[in-house]
Amino acid sequence: MSVSKRLLVAADHIYRLLLHAYPRDFRRRYGAEMAQVFRDCCRDALARDGAAGIAGVCVRTAGDLLVSAFRERAATARRLKAPTFVDQRSTSMELSDRSPRMNLSFDTFTKRAKNALQLATEEARTLNHGYIGTEHLLLGLIRERNGVSGEVLHRLGVTLDQAREATQALQGVGQYPAPEVQPLSKRAFEAIEQAIEQSQQLEQAFVGTEHVLLGVIGTSNGAAAEVLNRLGLPADQVRAQVLRVLARQ
């Protein structure tokens, strides 16, 4: 192997190790492309200026790595403080064409309801869907088994596998991985608004999974209602069951 070839291999190897300075998600998504670009830079610099060219690229890239790794880590830390689905811009984007009642607040959501929303983003991501729709909210509610909604849905015979299958049959799987921030679809947004309203109407201090479920099946023509339909469960039947459970409490 020639000296220059060895230099290229070593630089590539070192850069790929240094990629661990970036947050894991960022590295997984962009690490391979970044290493590819770095190799391109080194190869062209070598052809132009020899070993000194590679040294120049390495110095510049080290500076870039320090600054950008710090920025990505800070961004990740900010995101972890708030649930990922409550991205400021994406929710306000959904909201801007709608009512002036702007900010969705998730403060009054129970831990289980928040968890169900988080699980919904995971379900959307698994399907490479770049948005969070009512169908993903439904999957999140099914997965959060300990919530009232999880209990209701399981009692009605809904299984996670069936619901996932029906969702996939209805919406397909995206060709590319979902972006890091998935905005709420208009209907999912309405479902969450309805969940908040339901909890207020029932004079409850918190928004629980049962309210989210009522909101999800309450939106007209939502994908969640269609998924339930395909599982042989009309929305009315689910609603009646939720209200029965609530009445018992």
Added chain:
Amino acid sequence: MQHPQSYLPLTPAAFHILLALAEGERHGYAIMQEVAASTGGALKLGPGTLYGSIKRLLAEGLIVEAGERSDGELGDERRRYYRLTDLGLRVARAEAERLERLVGMARERSLLGSAGGL
């Protein structure tokens, strides 16, 4: 849809990436080369800055992934291409207009030659 103005101002890196994509789909290294060439080497985006900006532009819907294929000039290696969205184009235009107004103000205050001459 969100008004293009609400995305402004763009970071220099983001604006240059949108400009590089205004001429068509490009992969990461081609974007980097285009930015370096069009700024006379003044702006050299490192891989971290480049992909950090690409990540944010994707999240905001200003660009999208346009599939993977090899770039004939750079060998067989497959590369992921990126493309401007309609929104991205309108945001880039809005940013250019914003900068134009700023330049106009600089002219009025004699920081630059008058609008007519140099």
